[in-house]
Amino acid sequence: MNREWPRRLRRLLDYALPLCMAATLVSLLFPNPLSPWIARPTLLIYLLVQWRRKSKLAKGLLLFIAALSVLISSQSDNPLPQFLAAWDRFCFFATFVSALGLLRVSAMRSRLVRHAGQVLIRQRPAWRYPTLSIGTAVFGMIINIGVIGLFGSMVQRSNSLSAAGGERRVQAVRERRMMLSILRGFALVPLLSPLGVTMAVMLSNMPSLRWHTIAPVALPTAVLMFAMGWLLDWVLRPRNLKVPPVDRRSSKPLWQFTALAAVITSAVFLCGWVLDVRLPVAVLIACPLSAFTWLSLQRRRLGGGTGARRAAMLLYRHSRLIFGANRNEVAILGGSAFLGALLVPVIDRDMLAEALLHTGLYGPWFAVAAMMAVILLAQIGLNPIVSVTLIAGLFADTHEIGLEPVVLAVALMSAWSLAMITSPFTAAMQVLEQLLQRSSYMIAWRWDGLFFWIIVPTLCVWVFVLHSFLG
Known part of the structure; x- marks a missing residue:
């Protein structure tokens, strides 16, 4: 009996995050005083239970916001309302990340995903970049960072020495071109996906915006980035290289x-x-329901019924792994949201706007400076979630600095995209480093360095073009 109690307690702790998710959703749909007080402590329990398994970045961010909270408490007469509002933001983004994580669980167990990925890999060299890049963007909307591991492992399996005709040079060239196609395609996700974390951050911190106001500007930006990547791949393609025939599959x-x-x-x-x-x-609401429906359809293959019961049992038995897998994303994204909600109210935005006007960082210049700040900070390890959250939350009305909100939003989303594929510290680079057994610095700064130096000034000019049309 004594041994049974720790097991039961551990089992209850495994459901802390699902309980936080349910309570957060109820409080959003049906505002009431009870639900937040269920979500807040259960999220804290989840963070404590998962502490030992968190990355150094996640731990460092949580310790920093704890220290900052103590400092702000000592300077304020009544800090509780501000802290509760910030913690509610933490709960929201923890729920958001976990909802997308459920969709990823269903996708990674799907035969359809594996078969579709094989179709993308087995393309003629001339069409490999556009199919892999666009395919990664589409898959990334559902699987997120999982698409890097999925496609990356497929590339390695399909790019064997025998498949390269016994030529190691062909094998190396194919590996580099396909991995860069995947990486640049993944960079399009923040600009294209209405389901992603980037869009949630922008819409939460810039209340005047809606998806239908961002999309007409974000989509052409994504097309521009895709076109530049494809052009560079074509210009740098190897000449006089004997390429073995490709065994294509049904699309x-x-x-x-x-x-x-x-x-x-x-x-x-x-x-x-x-x-x-x-x-x-x-x-x-829609992503967890879609994930459960998808998982249920997969479970039907085991024989009879709708598969819903088997899907529910899978989620029940593996809840520790499923929800624990999001520990770092929950801590970093939720902690960044908490940090932004805590810091932004104490910043005098009128004074900041006046200071920016005197320094010349006004209008499109501020958007360019913000974009460069996010990219540069990412190179020294600061996740774009943190920098974008803080910058986007500075001005509820960007007209104070002579800038249309959508221009700043797209500049920050573009910076987020580039930071993901150029910083050696991002999750995408860490996944590729493990897959390829190559330094993330080599992948980010040597393999893709030329693309970075071409696309950054292009996007800076693009910001001024957008401002002239929309301003």
């Missing part, structure tokens, strides 16, 4: 997955329209 799985991604995205928009809620809140 049916790829179109099926694209249709599935469209259905899930449509479900989010439909949910937002029917319930009259903002897009990030609709994601919290």
